[in-house]
Amino acid sequence: MGGRGRSRTQRKHFKQDRENVWKYSSNSNADKTTDNNTADNNTNNSENKVRWDPFTTHNAAFEVYYKEQGIVAPEEWDTFMEFLRKPLPSAFRINSSSQFCSDIRSQLENDFVKSLQTEFSGEDEAAAIRPLPWYPENLAWHSNFSRNQLRKNQTLERFHEFLKLANEIGNITRQEAVSMVPPLFLDVHPDHYVLDMCAAPGSKTFQLLEIIHRTNESGSLPNGMVVANDVDIQRSNLLIHQTKRMCTANLIVTNHEAQNFPGCRLSKFHHDSSIVEAENGLSINQLMFDRVLCDVPCSGDGTLRKAPDIWRKWNAGMGNGLHCLQLKIAMRGISLLKVGGRMIYSTCSMNPVENEAVVAEILRRCGDSVELIDVSSELPQLVRRPGLKKWKVRDKGLWLSSYKTVPKYRRPGILCSMFPSGRNDVDSSEVLDGPVVETCIGNDGEMANDSALNPAKTDAVSPSEADSLPSCDVDDDDVSSLPLERCMRIVPHDQNTGSFFIAVFHKHSPFPVFQENDAGAIEPMVNDNEELTKLGVEDASKVDDLLETKLCETAPADDAETDATSLDNEALKLGDDGSDDQGASDNKEPSPAKVGIKRKLQVQGKWKGVDPVLLFKEETVVNNIKQFYGIDDSFPLYGHLVSRNSDTERVKRIYYISKPVKDVLELNLLAGQQLKIASVGLKMFERQTSKDGNSSACRYRISSEGLPVLLPYITKQILVASLVDFKHLLQYKSIKFGDFVDAELGERATKLELGSCVVVLKEAHQEVSSPPKMDSSTIAIGCWKGRSNINVMVTALDCQDLLERLDTRMGTPNDRQTESHNVEANGVAATNDIEMKDEGTTQTDMNE
Structure with a gap:
């Protein structure tokens, strides 16, 4: 198999800069100023310097479009535009399932808030950090401080460093405030199967995992799971990178077109699926979900405050070109939803063609089987506006009030579903008198609409032309009769946020034919x-x-x-445009x-460029691991371990999966490997390749990601350390047996077997020599017991964060330089003959 240098995933794309950020542009010729009176430009470079200007925050076509749609009242328009032109406040969310959730919230409330209020007293109150009033339990915060302020002020710099470290560890997630809203309306329970159809970059997926784990009983894994999907492999890598901070065994990351997400229905492949279920112990015979998050691709004009380059690119054709794809994805989400389940349809766009028009068409197609829920009473402090019941469609500089006003040659491109009533009032016998323009998006994800692809061909207008454009009043009878007011639209000036659109569906009965x-x-x-x-x-x-x-x-x-x-x-x-690709074969x-013949199962590794997911069935290795660490029989180890390497002799990482993930993997195998799985499971064990690793009775050490799950079930290879020795280990990474402050700890360490071990922080009034009682609140780290040292097997960032958490919790000084122990004098930072770092798992690590 390929090594790191030959990884089949484009890891290099992680470091590529995004275009849509608040920065100065160096590409515009209009931004360059040159002294035309200078004779010799080559010798006087100072006169040819580029003048850097920020992105423009004006687009006449944008203003004309949204004024006509009535997104906000005319008297609010100036305030609305003023907020759109301001940079977006930063926001972040505390990981509610984190071991240190309460500590971090307390640090924010009692440390940073008070110190910053003192520092900025008398200045703009909006600059102070504060919790978002509508997010439960003060778990989401926002701040208006600029990057320049964060760098120049010492108090703010400490706050900024806190945010960066906590985000990297996974204790917080930096996320736009309105992006946090959809999962809150999904009503997720710990036993739910949840599908995030367009999941990258992964902030909402992380939020869903938090909810599942937090509401679950302590010390056990949830009976639910999250399937996070994205069509783009590069974005899938980013999704994996984000969600790995959660350290969960209840996640599957897939790489599919959302509109074609597989259902893995066994009845298609087997003559009697009930027999297959009985033989394999499966609880499911198809992949259906209790909750579906359908946050679809959109034009993104709701993110103008954080992505100002959209001002230059925006045109009405972008929304028209995406309508068909959005509808396909939403309909596929409804079809994968269980009866009684709930689906969220959301976009970061303000365009009714991408929002209310899609919601209305879903209701028309699904009939009584789906209901649009009124959630106006939930999250009462969140300011939101009801959905529109009438709007217009703009195409090629024309305002279209109903489908019958669409020019004949544009009818294949402008669908009747884009209008409020959704009616097709045109005689189907009419012959088109112009070229056919397709606006739907194909399987490659590219828009075929020329106005969406080429801004130069769109209805961009100058301010002088804006008032002279043709317009059509909305027909009185072309108003939606559906309860679209139950949708919600969040606009920037209500609570100083970005813009978002959300609709909540409930499935009452099976999908109609x-x-x-x-x-x-x-x-x-x-x-x-x-x-x-x-x-x-x-x-x-x-x-x-x-x-x-x-x-x-x-x-x-x-x-x-x-x-x-x-x-x-x-x-x-789904999303049909009138064509019939099946033809006579139907x-x-x-x-x-x-008839009745079983389909031949696909071998593992069906998907090109993605390593197979293989159940790890080497009983010799599993028994060795179980015996070495004294893992209790109550922990379900057998049948819950997977690897990504078919060569059992070269398996480096072993991943742990929960029961619902195990069921889905077995279903997927029986269904012919329909799911393209990019990442699955929690890294539990990792083979130690050092010299000492070869000498150990067990070559697999416990990964720091998997330790919290396994910790309550371990009975061997455990050391209980006092606070001072525990902090010394975090600080110096390696300590000789004789250099521990507690001499008894050093003696116990010498009696451990060579290899991986766990060091647990002694709780108050706990005897060091007594067997520790461990649960989800226990603080512990993975280490390696060498011939003369205990070596920490945790990343430097994890050590730094844990030290700060202990300092905050114990109220000890934050100055590491005051340590008086003679660790360095005795050379405790020795032994580099084993790897000192537990590396985080990325997709590259999985492709062994």
Whole structure:
């Protein structure tokens, strides 16, 4: 297998700068000033220096568009635009499942808030850090301090360093305030299966994992899980990098188009799925979710405050070009949602074509099976505005009030679903008299709409032209009759945030079967008893099974690459633009020879460029690990370990998975490896490759990520250290047995077996020699017992953070230089013959 240098994931993209940040541009010729009177430009470079100007914060087309849509009242417009042109305040969220959650919140409330209030007394009150009033339990905070202030003021510099370290460790997550809102309305429980369809960069995924773990019983893993998906492999790597700070065994990261996310339905591949379930002990026969977060790709104009380059790029065609993709993704999310489940549809756009229009079309297509929930009573301190019930569509400089006003040649590109009523009032027999322009987005994710791809071809206008553009009043009858006021739109000037749109759906009944009417529009079939009886179904709850059966009958049984999701999308007409790609093949009868034949399972490693997920079944190794650490039998170790290397002799990292993740992995294998898994599991054990590692009775050490999960079940290789010795280990990384302040600790260390061990911080009134009682609140670190030393196997950042947490909790001085112990004098920083660092896992680490 390839090593680090030959990794098949583009790790280099982690360090690429993003374009959309508040910075000065060096590319615009308009920003360059040159003294034209200078004769010799080569000799007088000072006269040819580039003048750096910030990004423009004006776009006439943007202002015309949103004034016409009535996003805010006319009297609020100036204030609305004023806030859009200001940089966004920084915000962060405390990890509610962190061991030090209460300590960090207390430090913010009692240390930083008071010191900063003293420092900035009499100045702008808005600059002080403070909790977001609408986020529960003071777990989310924001600040208006600029980067320049953070660097120049000593108190702010200490606060900034605190934020950077806590974010890197995973104790906090730096996240835009409005981005924190959608997971709060999802009502996630610890036993829920949750799908985050467009998850990168991972802040909301991290938030969902927090909720699952925090509400779970202490000392046990949740019975739920999160599947975080993103179509782009580079963004998936960023997602993995973000979520690995959570140290969870209840996460799967996948790499799929959201609109084609696999359902892994066993009935498609097996003649009798119930037999398969019984034989394999599976609790599921298809991948369905209790909660779905559908935060779709959008034009992003709600992020103008943090991404000012959007001012230059924005045009109305961007929203039109994304409408079709957004609808496809949302409909796929609804189809993967269990009956009784909840789905959030959200965007960071203010455009009603991307927001209310998509929500309205979902309700029209799903009929009574889906309800748009009113959540106005939840989070009462969050200021939000109701969704719009009427709006217009802008295309090629024209305002379109209803579908019948769309020019004939633009009708294939401007869909009736973009308008409030969603009606197609045009005679389908009319012949188009112009070129067909497709606005939907293909499987490669690229927009085919020329206005979305080329800003030069859009309806960009100058201020002088803005008032002379043609306009159409919204027809009185072209107003949505659906309860779109239950949606919520967050605007910047209400609470000094970015902009966001959120809609909450509840699924009441199985997804209806869709059909085309005479005009070519999509409508649900009647789900009454008489109609179902004609279809051979006695119960409405079996509609989904009927649909899947019909799909299986039309699918070639020997086509190993056929994706159930793509067939689902065709049958349900998800995001259909009137074309029929299946053609006459839909009417073909299945070959009698192929009916009832089980599909041949795919071998592991189906997906190119992604290492397979393999259950680690080497009982000799597992037994050795279990015996060496004295792992209690109550901890489910067998069947819960996986690796990414098919060569069992070269497995370096062993990952632990929870039961729900295990069930999904087994289902995926039986379903033909439909899921493309980029990351799974919690790194629990890592092979020690040093000289001492080869001499140890157990070559696998406990990873620092997996230690909190395994700690309550370990009975061997444990040392209990006093506070002073524990801090010395964190500070100096390596201490000889004879140099511990507590001589008894050194004696106990010599009696341990050579290899990995755990050092636990002694609690108050606890005897050092007594067996420790460990739970989720116990503070411990992974170490290596060498021939003469105890060596810390934790990253330098983890050591620094833990030292600061202990100083804060114990009220001890923060000056490390005052330590009087003679550790350095005795040369305790010796022994470099083993690796002193427990490296964080990235996708590169997994591709062994």
